[in-house]
Amino acid sequence: MNILKRKMNRILAVLVTGAMAFVMMGTALPAAAHAQETKDYTIEFKAGAEGSINGQSSFSVEVPYEGTLSLNDVExxxxxxxxxxFTGWNKEIEYTVTKKATYVAQYAKMISKATYRVRYLDTYGNELATQKVVPASVGGNVTVDALTIEGYIVDALAKSTTIAAEGTEIDFVYTPADNPAFETRPGVVPVTGQPGDTGTAATLPGGTTTPGGGGTNPPGDNPPGENIEGRDTPLGQPDEETIDPNETPLANAAKQVGGMANLIMIGVGAVALLAILITAIIVYRKKKARQ
Incomplete structure (x- = not known):
C-alpha cells in the first residue's frame, strides 16, 4: 500500500508541476508578443552622391511595428x-512598417527640361497643402508619393506619370476619414485608383489627362530621359538590410495569442480534472484498505 501511495504522490506532483508550467506559458506568451509588436524599426532614406534629403546625405525615422510611414518630411x-x-525611390515604399527598410533616391539625366505640378485637393477642389512645381525632363517617368494629411484618406498613396512638354499635373484627392465615400463636386476631376495603386492618370487643366498618364510606356515608346543605373552612378547599388530572424516580429502573433490562450486553459482544465480523479481514487482505496 505504501509503494502504491508513493507512486500516486509522484504522479500527482508531476501533474501539478505541468499545470503550473502551462499557466506560466499562458502568461509569458502574450507578454512576449506584445513586446515584439511595440518594437520600433529604423526606416532609412539615402540621397546618393547626386542629391540630398533635407540637406543631408541620408535621413532616418523610427516607426513602431505596423505603424504608418509618412513621407511628409522626406524630400x-x-x-x-x-x-x-528625381524620379522616385529604388523600390516601392511599404507604408505599413513590419521590418527595417532602406530606400535610395533615383535620378535621371535632364534631356529637355520641363516641370510638373503636384496638388493635394479635397473633393471640392480646395487645396489642403501647398502645391509643388517640380523640374523634370520631357518624356521621363516620375513617381510621386502622397502627403499624409490628418483626418483625410487619400485616393492613392503614390502616383506615376509621364512628363509632357507642358501642363503635366498629378492631383491627390482626399476625402474626410469620417466620411470616406467619394463625393466629387462639380469642376473637380479626381485621379482614379485605390489606395496603394500607382500608374494613375495625371489631371490637366480642364479635366483632361496627359498622354501616357498611366505611368507605363507603350512598346517602343521609350522616354528620352535617360535613367541612371545603379552601377553607372555615384549612387552605387542600393544597400540591402538583412534582418535577423530573432528581430522579425511574429506577424500573426496577435491573432495567435487568443487561440493559444484557449488551448492553454483547456490543457490546464484537463490536468486539474485528472488530478481530482487521481485524488478521488487514492481516497477511495484508503477507505477500502481500512475496512
Missing part, C-alpha cells in the same frame, strides 16, 4: 537640377 532634391531630376 530628395538633386544637387544640380539642370543636369538631373
Amino acid at each position: 530628395a532634391i538633386p544637387n544640380n537640377s539642370d543636369e538631373y531630376y
Whole structure:
C-alpha cells in the first residue's frame, strides 16, 4: 500500500508541476508578443552622391511595428537640377512598417527640361497643402508619393506619370476619414485608383489627362530621359538590410495569442480534472484498505 501511495504522490506532483508550467506559458506568451509588436524599426532614406534629403546625405525615422510611414518630411532634391531630376525611390515604399527598410533616391539625366505640378485637393477642389512645381525632363517617368494629411484618406498613396512638354499635373484627392465615400463636386476631376495603386492618370487643366498618364510606356515608346543605373552612378547599388530572424516580429502573433490562450486553459482544465480523479481514487482505496 505504501509503494502504491508513493507512486500516486509522484504522479500527482508531476501533474501539478505541468499545470503550473502551462499557466506560466499562458502568461509569458502574450507578454512576449506584445513586446515584439511595440518594437520600433529604423526606416532609412539615402540621397546618393547626386542629391540630398533635407540637406543631408541620408535621413532616418523610427516607426513602431505596423505603424504608418509618412513621407511628409522626406524630400530628395538633386544637387544640380539642370543636369538631373528625381524620379522616385529604388523600390516601392511599404507604408505599413513590419521590418527595417532602406530606400535610395533615383535620378535621371535632364534631356529637355520641363516641370510638373503636384496638388493635394479635397473633393471640392480646395487645396489642403501647398502645391509643388517640380523640374523634370520631357518624356521621363516620375513617381510621386502622397502627403499624409490628418483626418483625410487619400485616393492613392503614390502616383506615376509621364512628363509632357507642358501642363503635366498629378492631383491627390482626399476625402474626410469620417466620411470616406467619394463625393466629387462639380469642376473637380479626381485621379482614379485605390489606395496603394500607382500608374494613375495625371489631371490637366480642364479635366483632361496627359498622354501616357498611366505611368507605363507603350512598346517602343521609350522616354528620352535617360535613367541612371545603379552601377553607372555615384549612387552605387542600393544597400540591402538583412534582418535577423530573432528581430522579425511574429506577424500573426496577435491573432495567435487568443487561440493559444484557449488551448492553454483547456490543457490546464484537463490536468486539474485528472488530478481530482487521481485524488478521488487514492481516497477511495484508503477507505477500502481500512475496512
